[in-house]
Amino acid sequence: MPDTSAAPHARVSGVDITDVHINGVERPGDELQIDWSDGLSSHLYALWLRDHCQMPESRDPDSGQRFLNVTDIPEDCAIASAQVTADGGLDVVFQPEGHRSLFTADWLRAHCYCLNGPYDDRSEAAKRLWAGPGDFPDGLPVVPYADFAADPKARLKALRALRSVGFALLTGVPAEDGMVLRVIDRVGYLRETNYGRLFDVRAVEKPTNLAYTNLGLGAHTDNPYRDPVPGVQMLHCLVNQAGGGESVLVDGFKAAAILRADHPEAFDRLARTPVNFRYADDRADLVSRATMIEVGPRGRVRTVRFNNRSIAPLRLAPAEVRPFYAAYRAFAAILERPDLKLTRRLDPGDLVMFDNTRVLHARTAITQGGARHLQGAYSDLDGLFSTLAVLERRTAP
Ligand SMILES: [Fe+2]
Structure with missing residues (x-):
């Protein structure tokens, strides 16, 4: 049956x-x-x-x-x-x-609900949290693209890492236009947005987004102004002849856990104060009202949204403004702690995929000329979990 x-x-x-x-x-x-x-x-x-x-x-x-x-x-x-x-x-x-x-x-x-606890597989309780490179004594989760494409066990390794630690790195992905979409097809389903099926990250004149400049970018999750946010992001390096511009990852669930331990009042405030996120250009006007830290029904963190670039004017009760800023600053300070960061230069053929509801990404400033071109695209977590479930079923001993 x-x-x-x-x-x-x-x-x-x-x-x-x-x-x-x-x-x-x-x-x-x-x-x-x-x-x-x-x-x-x-x-x-x-x-x-x-x-x-x-x-x-x-x-x-x-x-x-x-x-x-x-x-x-x-x-x-x-x-x-x-x-x-x-x-x-x-x-x-x-x-x-x-x-x-x-x-x-x-x-x-x-x-049986007596012998099996309620599901909590989307929250921090089911994840392996990490604080910088010291929590990867066996190295980062890196899978060669040739294996990822041909071997279900290699694909499982990458996707399990994406589920558990929130990211995985593929190497040797052909540095060709649109390859990021081919990778998404093996992970889940493409989330098309106002940026298109994919987006090009390179410096342009009159950028619609600071990502398309040579500026450094602080740790952030992408697109908190969407409802829901894209669950998975991929960035594929096609060209990198520039100096600087290193890629940084931070575990937002770990940072939230540190905030909860060190500043419980700040954690509670961010978990119950909706923030007004917005992105607007000539063709789009996207708005969400969502908390920076979202906890699930069992009180555990299941989403982090953090993007200083896209917070629109906050409309809080007057008495909430000061304590909100204290909490926001406390969380922001943790997210920029050097010891929590994983830093890696992306070279042509590298593709990093990460859980955009949890892992923040950043970029150091691009300091020397030279072409730099990444292609990015979004997917969602339900597609990832579906692919994992089917792969685990098929590769079960
Ligand atoms: Fe970003």
Whole structure:
């Protein structure tokens, strides 16, 4: 039976459950109690279990999608009987419907909400935070493009790094126009913006963005004025004959964690004060009102937005202006700490990809003449996670 909520597996929360089986079942109150052979128990609410029925009457066998709305299930849903089947699963009959469901032991164990905590895979809790090069004793996550393109395991290495530490570097990407789009096709889906399918980063006269100058750029995330922001950014170096212009990365989740530890009041203020981000030119006027630090429902950081260039006039309650600036300055100071920075010169063929909801990037000033040309493009995190899930399914032992 297809189940679109999780890939079939026998490994849950890092524990191999291949050998775990159901010892017995009971029906206390409106729950089903499952006693497992490893001594643990599951207590599953009858309505939850009925809602998750895997039978073809409840779900489309091809897509795995539910036919039922929760209101189709009687509110007084209860378990009339439950028996262990010959293959070790459960045969459950619900009342008052008299509806019968079969569940495998693997499915019940993998999805039991008593034995598996709530999902928190998008926040800092699921990431490896880092503070500069010292946190990469085995070197930075670097994958040659030839391997990335040909070998799913090499692609997995790069994309897992992008998920876990927030960035990965490809080397030897042909320094050709548009190659960044070819790389995005192997990671997720292109996010086209008002800058086009891709954008060229090089100094121009009358720039619409300070990125297109020789100025240094402080640590920032791109495009906080979009809602939602692009989740993944790629920068591909085609030409670099200039002096300076080194690329810098900073882990925004680590910086937020430092702010929370050292200045908890500042952290709380940035997490609850919407900022007025804006980008405007002749053809676009993009605005968002979003916090610099965004925490998820479990209180953990899941997005950092920081871009001094695109903060439009702030409209805060008068009493909030001073404490907001104190918090903003405290966070900005952490983000510019030299010890938190990873610095690397991008040479032709280098492509850096990073999680734009977490990792800030910066550029030192371009100090000597000479051509410098990067091409950038955006993608999103859902496409990255989808590609990773499919690759992990296909390369599973
Ligand atoms: Fe940028």
